[in-house]
Amino acid sequence: MKFVRSLVLVSSDPDSLARGAQEVHERLQREIQSAGLQEEVAVVPVGDLGRHGAAPLIVVYPEATIYGPVTPDDVPLLVEEHLRKGRIAVGLRASARELSGRIAWLSARRGTLPAEQRIVLARAGLIDPEDIEDYILHDGYEALGKALTQMTPVDVINAIGKSGLRGRGGAGFPTGMKWRFVSQTDSYPKYVICNADESEPGTFKDRLILEGDPHSIVEAMTIAGYAVGASEGYIYVRGEYVLAQERLDKAIDQARQMGFLGEDIFGSGFNFDIHIHTGAGAYICGEETALIESIEGKRGEPRARPPYPTTHGLWGKPTVVNNVETLANVPPIVRNGASWFRRFGTSNSPGTKVYTILGNVNVTGLVEVPMGITLREVIAIYGKGMKDGATFKLAQTGGSSGSIVPSSLQDTPMDFDSFARAGVSLGSGALLICNEDTCVVDLVKVLLNFFRRESCGKCTPCRVGTERAHQILTSLSEGTAELSDLRDLETLVDGLSQLSHCGLGQTAAVPIRDIFKHFRAEVEAHVRLKICPTGACSMSGR
Amino acid sequence: MIDGVRDAQGVVSVVQAAVTRHGATAEALVPVLKEINDELGYLPAEALAEVSRLFRMPKGQLMSVASFYHMLSTRPRGRHVIQFCESAPCHVVGGREVWQALQDELNLGPGDTSPDGTWTLVTSSCLGICGVGPVIIVDGDIYGNVVPERVPELLARYA
Numbered sequence: 001m002k003f004v005r006s007l008v009l010v011s012s013d014p015d016s017l018a019r020g021a022q023e024v025h026e027r028l029q030r031e032i033q034s035a036g037l038q039e040e041v042a043v044v045p046v047g048d049l050g051r052h053g054a055a056p057l058i059v060v061y062p063e064a065t066i067y068g069p070v071t072p073d074d075v076p077l078l079v080e081e082h083l084r085k086g087r088i089a090v091g092l093r094a095s096a097r098e099l100s101g102r103i104a105w106l107s108a109r110r111g112t113l114p115a116e117q118r119i120v121l122a123r124a125g126l127i128d129p130e131d132i133e134d135y136i137l138h139d140g141y142e143a144l145g146k147a148l149t150q151m152t153p154v155d156v157i158n159a160i161g162k163s164g165l166r167g168r169g170g171a172g173f174p175t176g177m178k179w180r181f182v183s184q185t186d187s188y189p190k191y192v193i194c195n196a197d198e199s200e201p202g203t204f205k206d207r208l209i210l211e212g213d214p215h216s217i218v219e220a221m222t223i224a225g226y227a228v229g230a231s232e233g234y235i236y237v238r239g240e241y242v243l244a245q246e247r248l249d250k251a252i253d254q255a256r257q258m259g260f261l262g263e264d265i266f267g268s269g270f271n272f273d274i275h276i277h278t279g280a281g282a283y284i285c286g287e288e289t290a291l292i293e294s295i296e297g298k299r300g301e302p303r304a305r306p307p308y309p310t311t312h313g314l315w316g317k318p319t320v321v322n323n324v325e326t327l328a329n330v331p332p333i334v335r336n337g338a339s340w341f342r343r344f345g346t347s348n349s350p351g352t353k354v355y356t357i358l359g360n361v362n363v364t365g366l367v368e369v370p371m372g373i374t375l376r377e378v379i380a381i382y383g384k385g386m387k388d389g390a391t392f393k394l395a396q397t398g399g400s401s402g403s404i405v406p407s408s409l410q411d412t413p414m415d416f417d418s419f420a421r422a423g424v425s426l427g428s429g430a431l432l433i434c435n436e437d438t439c440v441v442d443l444v445k446v447l448l449n450f451f452r453r454e455s456c457g458k459c460t461p462c463r464v465g466t467e468r469a470h471q472i473l474t475s476l477s478e479g480t481a482e483l484s485d486l487r488d489l490e491t492l493v494d495g496l497s498q499l500s501h502c503g504l505g506q507t508a509a510v511p512i513r514d515i516f517k518h519f520r521a522e523v524e525a526h527v528r529l530k531i532c533p534t535g536a537c538s539m540s541g542r
Numbered sequence: 543m544i545d546g547v548r549d550a551q552g553v554v555s556v557v558q559a560a561v562t563r564h565g566a567t568a569e570a571l572v573p574v575l576k577e578i579n580d581e582l583g584y585l586p587a588e589a590l591a592e593v594s595r596l597f598r599m600p601k602g603q604l605m606s607v608a609s610f611y612h613m614l615s616t617r618p619r620g621r622h623v624i625q626f627c628e629s630a631p632c633h634v635v636g637g638r639e640v641w642q643a644l645q646d647e648l649n650l651g652p653g654d655t656s657p658d659g660t661w662t663l664v665t666s667s668c669l670g671i672c673g674v675g676p677v678i679i680v681d682g683d684i685y686g687n688v689v690p691e692r693v694p695e696l697l698a699r700y701a
Contacts, residue, residue: 015674018684055674201629201668239576239613240670277569280576281612283667297571299610356672358631364673396630430672432631446633450667456610 005040006083007061009125011068012045013211014243019069021045021056027072028058031079041083044128047212048366067092117344119352120328121368124212129247132254135215141260143331147223148268151334156227157183160330162338164350169195169286169323170398170428172349172416175330178320181310182228185318190230192221193314193321196237196244197291199283200399201450202430205354206324208366210237210244213328214251218274220327222261223334225272228320233274236291239281248276283454287502288321290456301458302502325354325429345371349415353426359395359433360387372418375410379433390435394518396443398427400450401507404440404514423517425510439536440515441526445473451508462505465496469512476526479542483527490516550588556581557592566596571607575614584615612666620655620662622700624648625679629668632675636689640676641665643690647697660701 010016010025025045032041054068058078065088067078074092081089127134135141147156161176182190194217198206210217221233237245252274255261263271282300284290289303292314313319329351333341342350349371356366361383369378375395379385386392395405403424405412412422419426434443448470457463472489475481489512496509515523525533530542548556560577564570571593578589585608594601608614626641650656650663671677674686678696685696 014671014684015686018671018674018686198670199668202631202672204670204672207670238670239611278573278576279611280572280614282610294572295569297568297607299607358672358675359634366673400630430631432634434634438634443630443634446628446630450629454667 004042006042008041008043008083009046009057009059009061010043011048011055011057011125012243013048013055013208015048016056019055020071023072024056024058024070024075027075028079031075032083035079035084037079037083046127047124047129048208063088116368117352117370118368119332119341119344120209120216120325120354121212121366122332123216124208127213129212129214130250132215132251132258135213139331139335140215141219141258143334144219144222144260145266147226147334148266148270153183153227153229156223156334159334159338160227163329163333163341164338164348165326165329165333165341166349166416167323168325168329168353168429170200170401170426172426175322175326178310178322179224179227181308182230182318182320185311187311187318188229189232189317190228191314191317191319192224192228192230192233193288193291193295193319194221194233194235194324194327195286195288195291195321196235196241196324197279197286198238198241198324198428199286200401200428200430202358202396202432203356203399203428205356205366205429207238207241207244209324209328209354210241211247214244214247215255216328216331217248217324218251218255218261220330221274222265222272223330224320224322224327226270228318230320231271231273233272234277234295234314235274236277236279236285236295239279245276245278252276282456283450284456284502284504287504290502291321292319299456301456302504304501346413346415346417348417353414353429355429355431357383357431357433359431360390360435360438361385361433362387371415372413374413375405375431378414378431379410383433386433386435390437392433393436393438394434394440396432396434396447396511397430398425399430400447401425401503401510402427402430404444404511404518406518408518424514437534437536439477439532439534440519440522441473441476441532442534442536444511444515445470445477447511448473448508451504455504455508459499459501459505461495461499462501462508465492465500465505466508468492469496469508473512475541476523477532477537477539479526479530479532479537479539481527486524486527548582553582553586553588554592557589557596561593561596568597571597571599572611575608575611579614584618586618590616618655618659620659622660622681623662623664624697625664625666625669627667627669627671627675627677628665629672629675631668631672632677635675637676639690640678640688640693643693644678647693 012021028043032038056070057068058070059066078089123138127138157179165175166172261273277295279285285294285300287302290300294300309319309321345351352368353371354368358364363384367382392407397403405424409422452466452470455462455466469492472485493509493513496505500506522533532539560574564573579585594604648661652665655662669677676688678685
């Protein structure tokens with residue numbers, strides 16, 4: 001590594017790139033060159049630095065000054081003032097509002113604002129994701145070394161089990177138990193699959209982990225392979241995540257060169273290698289058995305379960321399938337121990353959760369906070385309140401497959417068990433915050449359009465049920481529905497949730513059930529009065 | 543001419559290059575189809591026939607895979623493909639108006655290709671860039687925080 005006077009980070013996630021980060025980066029390099037500072041200043045394009053409202057962001061170390069949104073034309077001033085004269089270019093600094101939330105913890109060092117608790121995103125945005133040395137300098141591959149040289153596979157599984165880590169893909173299954181099932185199955189070879197087919201609308205936490213800290217997934221999968229007795233791993237990356245694929249590719253190459261992948265890792269006799277498999281656009285492939293079918297070169301249609309992938313997975317062999325965020329928790333747990341991990345979150349849902357905050361709030365973006373925080377806190381602290389002072393009406397949690405949470409439940413702690421008791425689900429971590437102008441019929445119509453489109457068509461209850469539910473919701477929004485249609489819709493809810501083959505059809509029923517439960521009067525107004533109380537629906541056929 | 547540039551032999555060589563890179567094992571099938579689709583814009587019948595031969599897989603089975611994934615197309619597409627995200631997070635922040643503007647501007651419906659072969663307009667379930675909705679992607683270029691008034695200017699960049 002080269003030692004430099006100033007380190008300049010440029011946010012280069014797709015959001016920032018969409019706002020011209022590439023031009024800013026190029027201009028920065030040119031200006032630094034022409035100022036003759038290239039030996040003293042390093043410019044590193046990094047993953048997501050947070051606050052999309054202020055993207056593209058530039059952070060200059062060691063002062064940790066945050067600039068944004070930066071345009072190419074701002075760059076000469078920034079270089080002249082900050083990098084040459086060493087004083088902060090005040091006019092370009094991100095506003096106080098933009099500094100909070102996602103990158104709050106940067107400023108938290110200086111004793112301001114509520115801090116996030118970062119475990120899985122600890123390095124994202126701080127290290128160069130394309131430089132393995134940077135990762136190693138930040139505790140990288142220490143957990144792998146510890147596991148391979150000081151622990152038996154059973155020790156590793158026990159540590160993960162004791163930590164209470166639960167799957168972050170939505171279902172919340174205990175990770176240690178899953179690993180134990182695979183390790184105890186006497187059939188070889190075994191496989192480790194990282195499910196990076198994050199397709200849930202509103203969820204992009206896994207993308208930020210992959211783009212910002214790809215080595216953490218390589219390290220975690222290798223530890224998982226050691227624990228369960230697998231020597232091959234697959235990362236199934238969503239087809240749209242091109243940048244994540246490139247970064248993973250580089251990370252795997254570098255890990256091979258350094259001997260963290262390949263044969264006889266750390267002289268332990270353990271062999272492991274990882275393949276990247278890119279998806280081709282199918283939401284259902286996030287379901288673990290559909291994902292396996294897709295790797296095997298087939299249509300991504302879910303298999304019947306049981307048998308579960310823990311005994312009959314890829315090529316019919318025992319397979320661990322873990323979500324990206326779940327895996328990102330593994331190295332810190334191995335490094336720091338299970339009791340350290342249990343200090344965060346609640347006793348049944350230890351650790352942190354990465355949420356994406358979207359919709360009608362002042363600040364959208366991504367936070368990593370301990371399990372058990374409430375919606376009210378998320379909106380007030382990280383969302384900086386509702387946009388334009390509007391009233392909070394409902395939140396759609398966990399992407400399309402989550403629940404519709406009315407404002408009456410906004411003080412329910414967000415952990416797996418409290419949410420289950422309240423009859424709602426946490427899902428994958430997306431929080432779509434909606435104001436009073438949101439019509440529940442219109443919202444659920446959009447959700448059902450998603451399921452209708454993404455249903456793989458294998459089973460009739462889902463294929464036909466989602467289509468028919470969308471039809472009825474459309475007629476509601478056009479003012480042409482009858483009361484009998486509402487009865488049909490309620491029947492469809494039962495059919496979808498009880499008869500569908502997999503989670504897609506089962507969860508398609510959830511938002512419909514939720515609006516009948518919490519917003520029945522508003523739904524019925526579309527039929528009985530032929531009006532849409534919020535004015536969002538066209539009611540064109542009335 | 544199949545994609546406007548290549549003849550049947552050219553298509554076969556694209557397939558063979560993809561197979562050389564990924565192999566002809568079952569797990570290589572989807573990546574191979576994706577690469578051919580990226581290269582040619584869609585999967586012409588000539589390409590599928592060659593894949594069928596190299597993978598020793600019946601054409602019907604191959605078609606069932608090729609028609610399953612959204613990023614693969616078995617029909618020709620326009621020179622520029624516009625993807626509009628129709629997911630809920632984009633919808634609640636103004637996606638509906640952007641969708642209307644796109645359809646009006648291009649005079650196309652979802653899935654349509656313009657008669658002169660310039661544009662194809664498709665909807666997507668989610669493009670994964672939800673922090674800056676409404677989002678559209680034109681030929682891989684991402685545009686976030688789109689408002690209806692910006693649509694004509696965005697499209698003019700490609701005309």
